[in-house]
Amino acid sequence: MYLKSFSHQGIRNLASGKFELSPALNIVYGENGAGKSSLLEAICLLTSGRSFRTNKLDLVTNEEATQFIVFGQNEEQGRFGLNYQKKSKTKLIKIDGEKAKALSSLSRIYPTQVICPESYHLIDSGPSERRKYLDWCLFHVKHQYHSEWKQYSANLKQRNALLRRSSKPDLEQLEIWDKLLCDSANKVNQEREALLLQLEQTVLATIAQLNIEFCDSLTMRYYPGHSGDLAEKLRGNYQSDTDSGFTKFGPHKADIRLKVNGYLAKDYLSRGQKKILINALLLAQTNFLKTQTNKDSLFIIDDFSSELDQNNQRELLSMLIAQNNVQIILSCLQLDSLKWLEKGYNNAHMFHVKHGNVTPIKSSETY
Ligand SMILES: Nc1ncnc2c1ncn2[C@@H]1O[C@H](COP(=O)(O)OP(=O)(O)OP(=O)(O)O)[C@@H](O)[C@H]1O
Missing domain, CATH: 1.20.1050.90 (RecF/RecN/SMC, N-terminal domain)
Known part of the structure; x- marks a missing residue:
């Protein structure tokens, strides 16, 4: 089971968007301040009910928005999502059309691991x-x-x-x-x-x-x-x-x-x-x-290349890819550091983030 698609609205500097994810490797890239961590944070909010950067959901909500919404889809649960209202501080969780009481119902769906500073x-x-x-x-x-x-x-x-x-x-x-x-x-x-x-x-x-x-x-x-x-x-x-x-x-x-x-x-x-x-x-x-x-688990790695040297990056990512039970979503500044992957970055789904806009890119166009 894996996260097939993801949509978001009202998250930090990100323009609303929806995209399809790969069951294996997903690479988010773009310049400093583009919105890469925000995108990973939004996915983490969906799968664990929490941000890995702050426990204040007001900070995650776009400064001009009154709410944020994150939604995902998989085969087992159908559509599931989280809506946060800034004014009332309420969180609404929905799983396959039904309201759920606790954030823990979201985190039971996808065990999520985060590697970040x-x-x-x-x-x-x-x-x-x-x-x-x-x-x-x-x-x-x-x-x-x-x-x-x-x-x-x-x-x-x-x-x-x-x-x-x-x-x-x-x-x-x-x-x-x-x-x-x-x-x-x-x-x-x-x-x-x-x-x-x-x-x-x-x-x-x-x-x-x-x-x-x-x-x-x-x-x-x-x-x-x-x-x-x-x-x-x-x-x-x-x-x-x-x-x-x-x-x-x-x-x-x-x-x-x-x-x-x-x-x-x-x-x-x-x-x-x-x-x-x-x-x-x-x-x-x-x-x-x-x-x-x-x-299966979801592995979110923020700012992949700055966290480890080249050798350790290879060891870790190769092992994660070899697991077959792990969906990986990683962010990096430049793709060069991942050129050691098989042609087409192991058929990864690629997302370019620029000024808060997330654009899916064919991996063959970037390799
Ligand atoms: N609540 C908010 N509303 C609007 N914009 C925000 C909000 N919080 C942060 N930002 C802005 O969102 C932008 C994206 O930040 P983010 O950390 O996602 O970038 P990044 O691509 O991961 O950058 P880096 O590579 O430098 O880590 C930043 O310019 C930040 O100032």
Whole structure:
């Protein structure tokens, strides 16, 4: 299954448009400021309900427009889309003529991976990016996980509300909420830990396929957001949790400890090496998903040539193309850097972007 066609209206500097996509490789090219990232962002909004550049949808909406609309079509769902209204801040999601409540119904259709300058947060930033990485897999692989996580979040919210009610801990009430929180935390931790063990094997296999020797010794370990027993940890911190009005320990603070040669990847690897590892981590997720659920993925790569050197670009793109389960949409400034692809850029669908206008171009005319 792949995204066959895509249409957009009211997105940043882009003029409205509709075009057909290739199930394999799609190349978006054009000068700086033409609108390439905006186009990729629009596709990402359709397939994940989110932008990879901002969480403020007002910024994505054309400055003179009151709304944006993105629509796509595939064989299974028919037409599906997202409409955002700037004034009321409402999002309307439609899948095959039916209204859907949550953005998650869009992201279930196409598991979407994005490689962009912000992807590097996965290694360099705090734990939340790594939790997202793990939860992304769980979301697509284990359907019950979404409700288990929602249950944990609801319990956490209640406990935090209780902490804020008074400057003295309400011991009786806290005990009740701790029990519920620990039960739901156990479920979340068990799912995450089990999945990470499996995922680590796929990551190592992908690293071997991509010949990333500096990552031979990579380990991925789950840290559940506390040491020792969670119930005890919570009990030992009643006063400090009440002072801050926030629960300090639990799966909402979990992390994946990524280590190479025994050191944290963020402290040990060079910037270039981190980029290569992140690509392998994302590619591994895609492979994992295929083996677990038979689902195909969409891979969005923004500003392809600036992110990796020529050799690594080739390794990554060749491997993505060889997957057969990945639809690729990449943007670049110039096509020269992709001339190593087979004649006609592997029959890619090509899109030239100029001053916000997207024009499909025959690949044979540009090669
Ligand atoms: N809400 C908006 N409304 C109208 N135009 C916008 C809006 N947000 C950004 N722009 C403009 O859209 C243009 C396209 O930006 P975009 O980042 O998509 O370009 P790009 O082709 O990816 O450029 P680069 O190669 O330099 O990364 C920019 O000139 C930007 O100022």
